[in-house]
Amino acid sequence: MTAIDNSAALSRGSPAETVAKLSVESFKAPMVLASMVLFFGTWQFAVWALEVQSFILPTPSAIAAQAWVDVSTGFIWPHFTRTFTEVAFGFVISVTVATILGTIIALNRAAEILFYPYILIIQTVPKVAIAPLFVIWFGFGIESKVVTAAMIAFFPMLVNIIAGLKSADERRLLLMRAYRAGPMKTYLSVRVPSMLPYMFAGMETGIIFATLGAIVGEFIGASSGLGALIVQRQAAMDTAGVFSALIFLSTMGLVLNGAVRTLKARFVYWT
Numbered sequence: 092m093t094a095i096d097n098s099a100a101l102s103r104g105s106p107a108e109t110v111a112k113l114s115v116e117s118f119k120a121p122m123v124l125a126s127m128v129l130f131f132g133t134w135q136f137a138v139w140a141l142e143v144q145s146f147i148l149p150t151p152s153a154i155a156a157q158a159w160v161d162v163s164t165g166f167i168w169p170h171f172t173r174t175f176t177e178v179a180f181g182f183v184i185s186v187t188v189a190t191i192l193g194t195i196i197a198l199n200r201a202a203e204i205l206f207y208p209y210i211l212i213i214q215t216v217p218k219v220a221i222a223p224l225f226v227i228w229f230g231f232g233i234e235s236k237v238v239t240a241a242m243i244a245f246f247p248m249l250v251n252i253i254a255g256l257k258s259a260d261e262r263r264l265l266l267m268r269a270y271r272a273g274p275m276k277t278y279l280s281v282r283v284p285s286m287l288p289y290m291f292a293g294m295e296t297g298i299i300f301a302t303l304g305a306i307v308g309e310f311i312g313a314s315s316g317l318g319a320l321i322v323q324r325q326a327a328m329d330t331a332g333v334f335s336a337l338i339f340l341s342t343m344g345l346v347l348n349g350a351v352r353t354l355k356a357r358f359v360y361w362t
Contacts, residue, residue, distance in 0.1 A: 149331040158335040171339055173316040177233055177305040178347065181240025182298055189245055190290070193252030194278075210249070218243045219307055226312045236308035236316070243304035248293035255289025256282050291355040298347045306340070317343075 131151045137143075138150045145153060161167035196203045222239045229235035259282045267277040309318025317340045324332035 146328040146330050149334065153331045154334040154338070157331040158338055161332075161335050161339075167320075167336075167339055170315055170317050170320045170336070171343065173233070174302075174305055174309065174318065174340070175343060177236040177308070177316065178240055178298075178301045178343070180233075180237045181304060182244055182301040182347075184237065184241040185244040185248060185297060185301065186294065188241070189248040189252055189293075193249050194256060197253045197256035198278075198282075210246070214246050218304065222304075222307050222311050225308065231312045231314070236305045236313065239308035240301040240304035243307070244297035244301035247296045247300060248290065251289040251293030252286055255286030258289070259285040287359045291351065291359055294351050295348060295355070298351050299344060302340070302344050302347065 135150050135152060138148055149157075192206070196206055218239070221242075222235075225235040225238045225242075229238055263281045264277065267281055272280070305316070306318035306321075309316040310322055313319040317336050321333055321336045321340075324330075324336065
């Protein structure tokens, strides 16, 4: 048997290992389903047995019924679309600005000395504390929520982009200089591939932070959006309605995170 045959056999694993992996995979979905049934069943029974008031903790069936009403009547979709738009615009702005500023800081020592202290100062300030200022400056419309989403998502991506650009292999940089490659050619051929894994790691965190930022902005001042809907239903002590809005918010977060992961698999295929 050749060395290639040996490595191929090792990569395939022994028959016992293959059977074990298949067994785990085949039982994964039933185990997850069983755990969910157990969790929600226990919740339903506990609320009924302890006679918990619905405004304190509704049953899963009541939450599901409210979610169905929200969907079937179309009531939820304007709120969902408003929050989705805020998150999407805020995320795109934060990625764009973080990429531009991160490139300037990573490739220019003077810019790093000039900008980084201010970035650290702004980063240490809780974004929730300055979100009311955005409402004052940009109003109660979509603009203040987009800015809040962009601000909260910005810093994780900026730090990752700077780290990724600085992680470029020095030997490859020297090779590009030896071939007299220009700055843009070096940036695209060496630094960008080094940056992308870091960038997408920051984007996976950033998309969640952008969602949180939009919701914080809606909590402070908005008439529509999932955050505003949660506040309205909380004031009416409609706890089942609050849980229903949270379900749609969680669904949005999962979809957006899945979209970022799909892009990562497409553009960072070597990791």
